[in-house]
Structure formats: C-alpha cells, structure tokens
Amino acid sequence: MDSGEKQRAYWRKNLTYLAILLGIWALVSFGFSILFVDELDRISLGGFGLGFWFAQQGAIYVFVVLIFIYVALMNRLDRRYDVDDRDGSGS
Amino acid sequence: MSVQAWTFVMVGLSFALYICVAFLSKATSTKEFYIAGGRVSPVVNGMATAADWMSAASFISMAGLISFMGRDGSVYLLGWTGGYVLLALLLAPYLRKFGKYTVPDFVGDRYYSQLARVVAVVCAIFVSFTYVSGQMRGVGIVFSRFLDVGINTGVLIGMGIVLFYAVMGGMRGITYTQVAQYCVLIFAYLVPAIFISLLMTDHLIPQIGFGAAVNDGSGQYLLEKLNSLSQELGFAVYTSGQKGTLDVLFITAALMVGTAGLPHVIVRFFTVPRVSAARSSAGWALVFIALLYTAAPAVAVFARTNLLSTISNAEYADAPSWFTNWEATGLITFEDKNQDGIIQYVGSNSAVENELTIDRDIMVLANPEIAELPNWVTGLVAAGGLAAALSTAAGLLLVISSAIAHDLLKKGLRPGITEKGELIAARISAGLAVCIAGYFGVNPPGFVAEVVAFAFGLAASSFFPVIILGIFSKRMNKYGAIAGMIVGITFTAGYIVYFKFLHPELNSVDHWWWGVSPEGIGTLGMLLNFAVSTAVSQMTPPPPLEVQQLVESIRIPRGAVSS
Secondary structure, eight states, X not given: OOHHHXXXXXXXXXHHHHHHHHHHHHIIIIIIXXXXXXXXXXXXXXXXXXXXXXXXXXXXXXXXXXXXHHHHHHHXXXXXXXXXXXXXXXX | OOHHHHHHHHHHHHHHHHHHHHHHTOOOSHHHHHHGGGOOOHHHHHHHHHHHHOOHIIXXXXXHHHHHHGXXXXXXXXXXXXXXXXXXXXXXXXXXXXXXXXXXXXXXXXXXXXXXXXXXXXXXXXXXXXXXXXXXXXXXXXXXXXXXXXXXXXXXXHHHXXXXXXXXXXHHHHHHHHHHHHHHHHHHHHHHHHHHHHHHHSOSOHHHHTTSBOTTTTOOBHXXXXXXXXHHTTOOOTTSOOSOHHHHHHHHHHHHHHHHHOHHHHGGGGSSSSHHHHHHHHHHHHHHHHHHHHHHXXXXXXHHHHXXXXXXXXXXXXXXXXXXXXXXXXXXXXXXXXXXXXXXXOOTTSSSXXXXXXXXXXXXXXXXXXXXXXHHHHHHHHHHHHHHHHHHXXXXXXXXXXXIIIIIIIIIIOTXXXXXXXXXXXXXXXXXXHHXXXXXXXXXXXXXXXXXHHXXXXXXXXXXXXXXXXXXXXXXXXXXXXXXXXXXXXXXXXXXXXXXXXXXXXXXXXXXXXXXXXXXXXXXXXXXXXXXXXXXXXXXXXXXXXXXXXHHHHHSSSSOXXX
C-alpha cells in the first residue's frame, strides 16, 4: 500500500468505529433514557424502573465505557497502521 | 463549633491550598500561559477538565433542579455528560493534533479566513462572560449565607483569589489549582451524600442507596416513598416525566452538543502531550465528572424526601434552624395564607393553597442541615461550592484572555507583538476580565439562567458544526462555514430572544414550534447549520490545496501539521 492509500484505510476504519460507538451512544441516551423510557420502566431493577435508572445513572456509566473502548481501539489501530505518536516522532 | 466557624476553617484551608499550588506553578512563556506547555498528563488533565467543567451550576444548582423536576432532570445528567463522548470521539484528538492554542485559531486556519476567526472570537468571549458572571454569583451566595460578609464582599474576595492565580500562573497555574479544587469539591459533595445515604437506607454508596429500601422498617423503596409523599401533597409523581418527549430529546441534544462546543472545555485538550493522550484524557475527565453526576440524582432524591417529610404540615413555630436561617436570606419564603400556623407545602394538584416557596439553588447547601449532619460537613460543602465556582471562573478567564491577546492582537491587530508583549497582554486582559466578571457578579443581570441556555444554544449552533465539518469534510470551505455559522446563530438567538426577552408571556408549549422549548432550540439551529453549510460549500469552489492537506494531516496522529 502506498501511504495515501494506507491513510485512507486508516481513516475508513476510524469512521467505522465512530459509527458503531456513536450508534450505541445514541441508543442508550436518546433511546433507552428518553424514547423508550416508559416501556423500560416496566422492568424493575431494585427500587428503580429500568428506564429511570438509565436516564439518571446507567447512561453515564455507558458513556465512560464507550470512551475507553474507543481509546483502546484507536491505540491498536494507530500501531497497526504505524501512525501512533508515542515514539517521539509526533509533533 | 458553629457552622460559621467551621465554614471559616474549611474555606480558609482550601484557599491556602490553592495559593500554595499557584506559587509552585508560575507560567514563564505564552505556551505555558495558554496551554501549560502542552505537557500535562492525561489523568491530571482529566481531573482539571472535570473541575473546569463542573461549575457552581453543577455543584450548587443541579441536584436542586433535579429534586424539583424529577425524571425530567435527566436532561442535565445526560446532556452534560454525553457531550464528552462527542468530545473524545469527534473533537479532542484532532484539535490536539492541530496543536494551536485556541478554538478561534482552528476556525481561522481551517477556513483560511480572518472573518471566520473574528466570528469565533466574538462567540468565545460572549459564551465565556455569560458563564463567568454566573460563577461569581455562586461565590457571592456561599459567602453571604455562611460567612455573613455580604454578597458584594464575597464576590470581591473571590475575584481577588482568581485574579491572583489566573494572572500569575496562566493555564499552568490554573491546571494544578484545578486539580486541588477537584479534590476539595468531590470530597465535599460525596461526604454528605454518603452520610445521608447511610442514615436513610443503610447503604454506603449513594448511587445504590437511592434505589434501595428505606430503613424505617416499612420495607418500602425510597423512590416509592418519595412518589407517594409527592402524590399525597399534590406534586407530580417523581419518577415520571412532565415535559414532552420531543422537547426532552432536543434539550438533551442541545446540552450535549453545546458541551462539546464550549471553548473552555475544548481548550483543555490542547494541554496534553499527545493525540492518544487527548482521547484518554476526555475519558478520565468523564470518570471524574461521573463521580459527581451519578451522585447528584441520589442527593436530589434524599433532599426531596427529607424536605417533604420534615417541612410539610409542620408547625411554623417549631421550624428547624436551617429553615429560619435561609428565610433570612430571602431564598425561602413562607406566607401563612390560612393563618393556621402550619406550613402547607403542597403541589398544584392539592386542594389547599401552597404557602412556601423554596429557591432550588439552596437544596445542596441546605441538605446537610436538613439531614442534621454535623456542622463541619456544612462548612465542607461551602468550601466545595467555592472550589467549583472558582475553578470554572479561572478556566473561562483564560479563554477570554487568550482570545484577546492571541486571537485579536497577535493574529489580528498587532502581528508583530513579541512573546513577552503577548504574555503581558494576556495577563492584562485576564485582569480586566476578572473585573468585568466581578461587576456582573455584584450587579447580576436578572436573567443569568436564561443567558446560560443561550450560551449552550449558541455553542451548539455555531462552533460544533464548524469544527466537526472542518475535520470530517475536506470539501467544506469558508463560504459554507461562515454561512452555516450565521444562519445557525441567527436562528437560535432569534428564537431564544423572541421567547425569553421579547414575548416571555408566549413562552409556553402552546406557542413553541413543534413543542421545542428555547432551551432545546440549539439542536435545531445545529441541524440548520449543517444543512446550510453543506449546501453552500457544494455550490462554491473547494478550499485551497494546503487546507485540504491540513485536514489530512490532523486526521493522522503522527507527523507534523502542514499549514
């Protein structure tokens, strides 16, 4: 692969990760916590309705996990495409 | 010791800590002043970002708001945390790679246009001033209630402290003081939450406690108890929503996108050493923020339950001391309409008339006293509130000073200015900004809350699309960006000004477009911005080759930025 092609492949892979992770982000925040909240509230989790729990707790935990998954995926991708900036060659 | 003595001790100790830290981290170059030399570790930066982001609004107001809004309060919880996912995934790594000092820097270079830069500078300054005056007000409230010094003296003391370390240390001083402030504020928030959780539910962790059973032997869940208390008194059921679904959706989105577009948050990711560090730093920031944000709804439920069970139908003559103390500040008012000497605190669905109004902002500050915790906890909470307000104020002042010294002087009016001159200009503008902010703190415009909604809407409808398109579309050119920003801002500002300032009497769901409140309209403004800028850029020539190369180079972590 020439370097331009490699860069495009790297970028496409990055966009795929973004689409998947942001899809989960939207599902949990707009879906579980807002649109389907009443349906989910019929399931109870201790004293919480599940929808209420997602809206006031669960979604935040999911957000944290999503960011760290992205960090791990991208660190791996950076190394695989040899574009990471860890070895002092960065700006 | 009394509450006041404890408050003096706690506030005094925390202030001494900030001043020591500031002394140890003085800035000597513009790079250190604006972005702490670009050498801050991701965890430290995450903690500083958390302190920067969590303002008096998060610390003092949010749990109170939620306790009055019930489930609808989740717009704040979701909105103010979900934005960090956007930051980490869509903005922070690329802006770090771009590697300049400010957000207007990026807009100006990416859109090869002085006009775009100036529009960005104006937005950055407006958004930051709005915020900063709110913080100063928070400082004033804490001082006047707990230290008995009068709101204006309180603001002046707060100004003095911020002036000292922001002007001297710049971003370097601010970053390390913010770390100290984060520790103070999170400790101050969690200690009373844990205490109250133990008292009410026997659970150590408030996040679990508020979904657990109350320990009064009834076996009832806390939320059930609160729901039935609320219904008895004619309030809405706590765990159900009152706002329209579409409105909740739009407000949440506007707050998320607005968060990701706020200049004082974005600039924090310029301070870390590497692109990968910018990604993980956003994650750490959210971890530290989540500690407070997941405790806030628990605090809201504890406070609401305690308030309803101790105050409703109590004899006014026997009212607890916190009640009379807050009454003296005018933030609680009681009017015995039926002259029976009993406090009727009821909702709109009740047969009797409500006699009590409570300012939402006092819930967190009064909570330890309502739950009868020891006096030192109250002092600690006051110190925490000040830490939250001061750390945010300092971060904002830095954005204002860099916008003036760097974007306006260095990149605009006086390109020949020396490094030393620019540093002096940055310090002077930080000093001036503190004074202006202090003025608004002493003479607050009556519409601080409205203006904050304005700031989020503005950031959402202007900065966010411009930055996203600048990174993810090579085709986006200056015509599209400028047209998009202008349409987005004009639409959003117009809608907010119409309902909030020109025709407040029409500000209700019957008159809103599609039931979207002014708080949520930024989302629509953002969508408009995306649509307009994409359309306009398709009809105008593509950006020059070197700008397209700049975009290519910020997408890849390694290598220098070409520009």
